[in-house]
Structure formats: structure tokens, C-alpha cells
Amino acid sequence: METGKLQHPDSGDERRERKRRQILAVAREIFLRDGYAGASMSEISACVGGSKGTLYAYFASKSELFRAVLEDSLTRHEAEVSGTIAGGGAPGEVLRAFSERFLEVLLRPENLALIRLVYAEAGRFPEVGQAFYDSGPANAEQHLADYIRGAVEQGYLRADTDPLLAARQMILLSQGWIHNRRLWNVTPAPSEAEIRENAHAAVRTFLAAFGA
Amino acid sequence: METGKLQHPDSGDERRERKRRQILAVAREIFLRDGYAGASMSEISACVGGSKGTLYAYFASKSELFRAVLEDSLTRHEAEVSGTIAGGGAPGEVLRAFSERFLEVLLRPENLALIRLVYAEAGRFPEVGQAFYDSGPANAEQHLADYIRGAVEQGYLRADTDPLLAARQMILLSQGWIHNRRLWNVTPAPSEAEIRENAHAAVRTFLAAFGA
DNA sequence: CCGAAACCGTACCATACCGTACGGTCGAGA
DNA sequence: TCTCGACCGTACGGTATGGTACGGTTTCGG
Numbered sequence: 001m002e003t004g005k006l007q008h009p010d011s012g013d014e015r016r017e018r019k020r021r022q023i024l025a026v027a028r029e030i031f032l033r034d035g036y037a038g039a040s041m042s043e044i045s046a047c048v049g050g051s052k053g054t055l056y057a058y059f060a061s062k063s064e065l066f067r068a069v070l071e072d073s074l075t076r077h078e079a080e081v082s083g084t085i086a087g088g089g090a091p092g093e094v095l096r097a098f099s100e101r102f103l104e105v106l107l108r109p110e111n112l113a114l115i116r117l118v119y120a121e122a123g124r125f126p127e128v129g130q131a132f133y134d135s136g137p138a139n140a141e142q143h144l145a146d147y148i149r150g151a152v153e154q155g156y157l158r159a160d161t162d163p164l165l166a167a168r169q170m171i172l173l174s175q176g177w178i179h180n181r182r183l184w185n186v187t188p189a190p191s192e193a194e195i196r197e198n199a200h201a202a203v204r205t206f207l208a209a210f211g212a
Numbered sequence: 213m214e215t216g217k218l219q220h221p222d223s224g225d226e227r228r229e230r231k232r233r234q235i236l237a238v239a240r241e242i243f244l245r246d247g248y249a250g251a252s253m254s255e256i257s258a259c260v261g262g263s264k265g266t267l268y269a270y271f272a273s274k275s276e277l278f279r280a281v282l283e284d285s286l287t288r289h290e291a292e293v294s295g296t297i298a299g300g301g302a303p304g305e306v307l308r309a310f311s312e313r314f315l316e317v318l319l320r321p322e323n324l325a326l327i328r329l330v331y332a333e334a335g336r337f338p339e340v341g342q343a344f345y346d347s348g349p350a351n352a353e354q355h356l357a358d359y360i361r362g363a364v365e366q367g368y369l370r371a372d373t374d375p376l377l378a379a380r381q382m383i384l385l386s387q388g389w390i391h392n393r394r395l396w397n398v399t400p401a402p403s404e405a406e407i408r409e410n411a412h413a414a415v416r417t418f419l420a421a422f423g424a
Numbered sequence: 425c426c427g428a429a430a431c432c433g434t435a436c437c438a439t440a441c442c443g444t445a446c447g448g449t450c451g452a453g454a
Numbered sequence: 455t456c457t458c459g460a461c462c463g464t465a466c467g468g469t470a471t472g473g474t475a476c477g478g479t480t481t482c483g484g
Binding site: 130183186201 | 244250324328329330334335341343345353378381382384387388395396397398416418420422423
């Protein structure tokens with residue numbers, strides 16, 4: 001009743017939602033490309049096709065649009081990385097899979113741009129950094145620590161392992177030097193082989209420190 | 213002759229150089245606070261005291277000022293970190309000193325702001341990232357790798373250690389989770405004890421992987 | 425088929441930006 | 455004391471910004 005009939009492919013709410021997503025997609029692209037201060041509402045509305053009045057009918061201000069773009073972008077890769085450790089099992093292969101996937105996700109151009117943007121704005125807008133941390137690194141950290149705790153209990157890892165510390169070190173090693181060099185834009189995108197190599201090295205060091 | 217007499221405390225060139233440094237200091241502060249797009253030449257000139265015309269007599273454009281600020285900022289901590297590994301010696305204490313100093317330098321508010329700024333602009337201005345990398349991380353990486361190579365030859369570390377890989381992993385572990393959380397602005401400045409703890413954990417993991 | 429709501433195009437406001445220009449002032453060197 | 459260059463204060467030009475207003479048009483539910 002309040003949402004209209006399903007027969008029609010273009011009910012009001014659906015239409016509005018579609019437009020909203022379209023605006024978010026365009027705005028996301030421009031924010032990631034130019035940064036918060038560098039992006040322009042006029043350009044966004046021009047790129048999205050409609051008028052600026054319409055844009056302001058969907059989002060009350062630039063900062064609110066920015067917030068919505070971030071919120072939308074952050075909920076994308078929640079499960080993708082954590083999925084690699086959901087099953088449990090022996091650390092060697094699980095951690096290798098995690099490390100590879102983790103770095104591969106971090107290195108996608110869209111995510112590099114997002115990470116740059118968050119770093120840039122976190123100083124002035126603490127809630128940006130907080131939102132990013134909560135919906136990304138905090139999850140990875142927690143899930144990995146849980147897995148490690150289980151692996152310790154099963155005797156795969158040393159009994160005196162601090163799961164949280166081990167998880168954080170594993171994440172740092174997985175992220176690797178490549179990630180920094182990509183953020184600094186001083187090296188082209190690495191091959192899959194390099195990513196695998198990094199994961200291999202990370203796991204080797206991790207297991208040397210925490211393996212049973 | 214070409215630089216004027218030393219008797220007078222205020223020769224022309226000296227005066228110019230002083231003003232230049234003053235401008236750089238103020239501009240640095242504002243760029244680090246507001247980012248490149250967010251900073252304003254008018255505010256900089258107002259903060260520095262003089263007129264905008266004078267500002268443009270020293271730096272031809274905003275981008276050139278930005279470049280000069282970066283160049284000036286990057287040459288500060290060259291030796292401070294590398295000094296901790298200059299002497300050589302057994303890895304345990306040397307690496308601990310390196311790790312502590314490294315993280316402590318990274319966590320200084322001015323450097324956090326600089327790192328944020330570089331991350332933010334490296335995507336659009338590759339030369340910014342390159343300059344930063346060359347004058348900072350590349351040096352640390354190289355010096356640490358050299359030290360590790362020496363330690364391997366002296367039998368302190370495993371013979372099959374890849375010095376460059378080991379150096380990079382050591383840097384990643386030293387930088388630690390704290391550094392990221394500070395960049396994301398989700399945690400207050402850590403105590404010295406936390407920094408020492410991080411260094412301790414980094415060295416422990418490193419030696420487990422590469423110790424002889 | 426009607427009426428209302430959403431949307432478009434465009435013009436507009438106030439502000440801020442970068443960069444320039446210009447007349448006045450001050451201090452140093454001759 | 456005179457000259458000259460650097461500096462100051464200020465104002466300005468041209469452009470772009472975030473955000474608003476408004477009349478005309480399309481779209482959709484009833």
C-alpha cells in the first residue's frame with residue numbers, strides 16, 4: 001500500500017532510491033578523485049545529469065553527502081576478507097588465504113582512493129576515521145583474533161600467544177610494504193605473484209613467531 | 213662581498229632568508245592543518261603578517277609554495293632514525309632502539325599531519341609521494357637493510373635472511389597498529405610504555421623469524 | 425484524465441579563492 | 455641627504471564555490 005504496486009517497474013520509492021544510488025555512485029567517484037575540499041557540488045550534479053536543486057533535495061549539504069558516500073562505501077567489503085578465516089583450520093593455509101585476499105582488496109584502486117581519503121580527512125573529521133575503523137579494520141582485527149584464539153586452543157599456535165597482538169602483527173605483515181608504496185604512488189600495481197609472495201613471507205614470519 | 217657585511221645583523225639576503233623561513237613555517241602549519249585544497253594563500257599571508265604581494269614575491273604560486281613546504285619538511289628527520297642503527301652491534305638492542313625511535317618519530321603530531329597530507333595528495337601529485345618516499349621511507353629501508361646484511365654476516369641472524377624483506381617487515385612491525393589508529397584518529401596519543409611495548413613485540417617477532 | 429509531486433534548467437546570491445596592481449612607506453647604501 | 459628597492463595595505467579582476475529560488479515540464483498515483 002504505502003510502497004505502491006510491484007507490477008509497475010518504476011514506483012515512486014523505487015525511483016527515488018535508484019536516483020539516490022546514482023548520486024552516491026557519482027559523488028563517490030568525484031570525492032575519491034578530488035578529496036573533500038576539492039570536490040564540487042556543481043560538478044557532482046552536472047555529472048549525475050540532474051540539476052543542483054534535485055541534488056539538494058536528496059542530500060541537505062555537502063558534508064551530509066560526504067557522510068552518505070562514506071557510509072555506502074564502507075559496507076562493501078565486510079565479509080569478503082573475513083570469509084577467508086570463517087571456516088577455521090590449520091593456520092598455514094588459512095592465514096595465507098587471508099593475507100592474499102586482504103592485500104588484494106586493499107590494493108584495488110577504489111579502495112586505495114578510499115583509504116587515502118579517510119587518512120586525509122580523519123584529522124579534521126574524527127568521526128570519519130572512527131566510522132572507517134569500526135566498519136573495516138576493527139572487524140578484521142576482531143575476526144582474525146578470534147580465529148587465532150581458536151588456533152591456540154587447538155594447539156596450532158604457541159600457548160602463550162596474545163591473540164590480539166598476533167592478529168595485529170599479522171595484519172601489518174599482510175598489508176606489507178607494497179601497500180604503502182601503492183599509497184605513495186611510487187610503484188605500479190603489483191602482479192598476483194608478488195601478492196602471493198608477500199602473503200607467503202607474512203605467514204612464514206608469523207608462524208616463526210607464533211607457531212607451536 | 214656578494215652577501216653583504218657581517219657587521220650588520222640584518223643584511224638584505226639574510227633578511228630575505230629569514231622571511232622565507234617564516235613564510236615556510238606558517239605555510240607548513242596551515243597546509244598540514246587544512247590540506248592543499250583547503251589552505252588559502254590569503255590566510256597564509258595574513259598569518260605571516262605581510263601582504264599577499266610579498267608572499268607572491270617569494271613564491272610564484274600556491275603549488276610552488278606547497279612544494280617548497282614539503283621539501284623543507286622532509287629533510288628534518290633524515291638522521292634521527294637512522295642514527296640508532298649506525299653503530300651496528302647485536303640485533304636485540306639495536307633493533308629495539310630503532311623500533312622505539314621510529315615509532316616515536318612517526319607519532320609526533322607534526323609528522324602525523326605530514327603523513328596524512330602526503331597520502332592525500334600522492335594520488336593526484338605523484339611527485340609528492342615520490343619525494344616523500346625518497347627522502348623518508350626509502351632511506352630507512354636502505355639503512356635498515358644494510359644493517360641487517362651486516363648482522364647476517366656476523367652470524368647474528370639466519371644465513372638465509374633476505375635483508376630487504378626483513379627490513380621491510382621490521383619497519384611494518386615497528387610502525388605497528390598504534391600508528392594506524394593514530395592516523396585514523398581513533399585513539400589518543402600512546403604513552404611511552406606502549407611504544408616500548410610495541411617495539412618489544414616487534415623485535416620478538418622479528419628475531420623469531422630471522423634470529424640465528 | 426486530473427492534480428500533485430518530483431524534476432529540470434537556469435539564473436542568482438553571498439562568499440571565497442588565486443593572483444595582480446598600485447600608491448605609499450621605510451630602511452639601507454652611496 | 456638622496457635614491458632605490460623591498461615591503462606594506464588595500465583594492466580589484468575573474469572565477470568558482472555552496473546553497474537557494476523559481477518557472478516550466480515530466481511523471482505517476484488515483
